[in-house]
C-alpha cells in the first residue's frame with residue numbers, strides 16, 4: 001500500500017461550530033492553545049492571539065477570571081482572527097459575562113462550578129445565543145462527591161461520570177452544543193478516560209494531557225496521550241498544555257496533526273538523518289540552519305538533510321527535495337534522483353531556492369531545470385559515494401571491529 005494512503009478511521013460524532021470553525025462530525029481536527037496574558041490587557045492578548053493563529057491555532061482560549069477580563073473579551077473578540085473561548089472556573093457569573101461579551105465558546109469545569117442552578121443558567125444563556133460549551137473535566141479538580149464515591153482516587157469512571165452528570169444538567173434546559181474533555185496529567189489515566197467517554201457519548205472530544213510540563217518531556221507526555229487516541233480515531237480538537245511559550249503549543253499541535261496526515265501540511269516537513277560514522281558534515285548544524293531558513297516560509301513540502309551521499313538520497317527518496325553531503329560539496333536530489341552539485345556552504349541556500357521553485361512553479365519546471373546539471377550531478381554523486389565507501393568501508397561505524405574486540409576481551 002502507498003504510505004500516503006494509510007489513514008486512521010475517525011470516530012463518528014455530532015458536529016458543533018465554534019465561531020466559524022466546525023468541530024467533530026468529520027471536520028478537520030483543530031488545534032487550540034491558550035493565552036497567558038491578562039485578558040484585561042487587550043493589546044497584549046490580541047498580539048498573542050495573532051501569534052498563536054500564525055503558528056497554527058484554529059481556536060484560542062482566554063481566561064475570564066475577573067470582570068475586567070470579560071470587558072477585555074468584549075474588545076478582543078471583534079478583532080480576533082480566530083474564534084475565542086472563555087475559560088471559566090468557580091464563578092458562573094464570569095460565564096454569563098463572557099457570553100455577553102460575544103465569545104464563540106465557553107469552557108466550564110464541572111469540578112468547580114457545582115450548583116445545578118448555576119450550571120443550568122449558563123447553559124440556557126448559551127442555548128439562546130447558540131454558543132457551544134466544553135465540559136472540561138480535569139483529573140486534578142474532580143467534583144469532590146465523585147472523588148469520594150470512587151474511594152478518593154481519580155479514576156477514568158469518575159471523570160466520565162462527571163462529564164455525563166454535566167450533560168444531564170445541560171439536557172434539562174435543552175442545550176446540546178457540547179464538546180467534552182477528560183484531561184489528566186497521568187497519561188494512561190487520560191487515555192482510558194477518553195476511551196470510555198468515546199463509548200459513552202457521540203459528542204465531539206477535545207484532547208489534552210493537562211499540565212504536561214516543561215520541554216522536552218511536556219512534548220512527549222502530551223504526544224503520548226493525544227497521538228494514541230488520534231490513532232484510535234478518538235479526538236476532534238487538541239491542545240498541548242506545555243509549560244512553555246503557547247506558540248510552541250500551537251506549533252506542536254499542528255505538527256502532530258500534519259505528521260498523522262490529519263491536516264494538510266502548511267510548512268516544510270524537515271526530515272534529517274540522525275548522522276553516523278559515515279556523515280560528511282555536521283548534520284545537526286546543517287539541519288538547524290535549514291530549519292531556521294524554512295521557518296517563516298509557507299512551503300508544504302518534505303525536505304531532507306542527509307549526512308552522506310552513500311545512503312542519503314535513497315533513504316530520503318519520499319522527500320520532494322533534499323541535500324546530501326559529499327566530499328566538501330552538497331548533492332541536491334529530487335525524489336531520490338541527484339540533480340545538482342553545490343559547494344558545501346551553499347547547501348541550505350540551494351535547498352531553499354529549489355524548494356521555493358517547486359512550490360511556486362511546480363515539480364515539472366524544477367525537473368526541466370535539473371536537466372542541465374543532472375548528468376554531472378549523477379557522476380559527482382557516484383564519485384563521492386565511491387570515495388566514502390573506500391575511506392569508511394561498508395561498516396562506517398566500525399561495529400564489526402568493536403564486536404571483535406568485545407569477543408576477544410571475553411575470551412582472554
Ligand code: SF4
Pocket residue numbers: 273274275276277278279280306307308309310311312315
Ligand atoms: S549513512 Fe549517511 S544518511 Fe544514513 S545516517 Fe549515516 S550519514 Fe546519515
